[in-house]
Each structure stands twice: as C-alpha cells, then as structure tokens.
Amino acid sequence: MPVDVLAIGAHPDDVELTCGGTLVLLKARGRRFGIVDLTGGEMGTRGTQETRRREAERAAEILGAEFRETLDFGDGGLSTSRQNELVLMDVIRREKPRLVITSYPEDRHPDHARAGQLVTDAAFYAGLRRIETNHPAHRPQHTIYFPTGIMHEPDFVVDVTAAMETRRAAILAFASQFHREGSEEPETVLSQKKFLDAIEARARHVGFLVGVDFGEGFLTKRPPRIDDPVAAFEGFEPGF
Numbered sequence: 001m002p003v004d005v006l007a008i009g010a011h012p013d014d015v016e017l018t019c020g021g022t023l024v025l026l027k028a029r030g031r032r033f034g035i036v037d038l039t040g041g042e043m044g045t046r047g048t049q050e051t052r053r054r055e056a057e058r059a060a061e062i063l064g065a066e067f068r069e070t071l072d073f074g075d076g077g078l079s080t081s082r083q084n085e086l087v088l089m090d091v092i093r094r095e096k097p098r099l100v101i102t103s104y105p106e107d108r109h110p111d112h113a114r115a116g117q118l119v120t121d122a123a124f125y126a127g128l129r130r131i132e133t134n135h136p137a138h139r140p141q142h143t144i145y146f147p148t149g150i151m152h153e154p155d156f157v158v159d160v161t162a163a164m165e166t167r168r169a170a171i172l173a174f175a176s177q178f179h180r181e182g183s184e185e186p187e188t189v190l191s192q193k194k195f196l197d198a199i200e201a202r203a204r205h206v207g208f209l210v211g212v213d214f215g216e217g218f219l220t221k222r223p224p225r226i227d228d229p230v231a232a233f234e235g236f237e238p239g240f
Helices: 014-028 049-064 082-094 108-127 163-174 191-207
Strands: 005-009 032-038 067-070 098-102 140-146 156-159 215-221
Touching: 005 014, 005 082, 014 032, 014 049, 014 140, 014 156, 014 163, 014 215, 032 049, 032 140, 032 156, 049 067, 049 163, 067 082, 067 163, 082 108, 140 191, 163 191, 191 215
Parallel strands: 005 032, 005 098, 032 067, 098 140
Antiparallel strands: 140 215, 156 215
C-alpha cells in the first residue's frame, strides 16, 4: 500500500533528530509514512551496526512508521552515483509517496549533503517512464528538506508540541549514540550531554519563531499553499 510520506536520511537517527515530531503528527492524522536510511551507520564511533539496526527498528516502531528500510550506500562515503540513484528511484516508485522529506543538500557532514542531492535527483528521475527499474514510474508531489548540522532559516514550521514526548522517546531509542553515565566508549559530539539539550533547544527556538512551544523547520524550493493567511499567523502578537 502506498505511503503518503517517505522520510529519507543518510544515517539511522537522522530522521528522528530532525522530523520525528512531524511524522508523529502525520500518523495521528491518518497519514502513512515510511523511513529509509541510506546507510547503516557502520562508521559510527559508538555501538555496532547490529546495535544501530535494533535501535532503528525500535525508533520506527515508536514513531509509527509503516516500515523502515536500510540501503547499503556506504556510511562515510555516500555517493550520488547513478547506481545509487537507480536503487533509490525503485524504492520511491515502489512506495509511491506523495511527499519526500530528506536532508538539506548543504551541511557540515558530506553524507548529509550528498543524501539531500541524491534524494532530490532520484525523486525527479523516478517520474521518467523511460528509465527502467522494477516498478513503474512515479514522481512525488514535492521534496522538502530538514536542516541537520548547520541551521538554516526555515521556509515553514510544523508545531510539534503535542508530539514531543514521542519524539524524545524515538531519539532516545538510539541509546548507543547518546550520553550514558559510566560509558567507557569514546566521546563524540552526539554523546556529550549537551547535544540532546541542544536538539531540544533548537526545537524550542524554531517553535518560538511561530509562537508555539516546539517546532520543526523545513526548507522547500517551492512554497506551500496557505488557504487561510489569517489562521496561519494566529497566536502572534503585534510586533512579535
């Protein structure tokens, strides 16, 4: 059965850290979504690939995903090759999403930047009938982007206040990657206690931009339609 949304990240936990709350809200509204990780996170300093796989499955269950799939595009060396495009095109054609969400093609981590470009290109090419894969042509309505390591001013914000508890639980499912008292594994940026504090602070900041407690911001190359401009700014005070 087709999904409404396909969220695609370079690594396990990219989706949870950036758009997990939005996916929870979509699920509550009857939308179906799937998650695709382009790599298994095998180059991560902490944990193992098998640990990451189990954590990713648990996180997807918490968010309410219809499925989660891991592709083997090479953590730490993800490329925008034609071979990878064809594999991803076939996944998009198979699942028939109306909307694709992925990382913005400009980031500190090369895998994130390359993932954004690869997904953008594959989503377009998936609509060309003369490119043959195992499934018939399908082009999503649009591709939107979440920022990762580098903050970008959002084009629109989703109020995820009601989804924050579930979002936090999905993030913490990746226990091997984040701060644990007494852990003897090497410290990374993600394992510092302040990292998860910063992730929550980002959600608070983005939410503040639109007058809510928590938000997730997205970028888009085409503006979304707003049917009621008055309602879109409800809650703002003059001079906000």
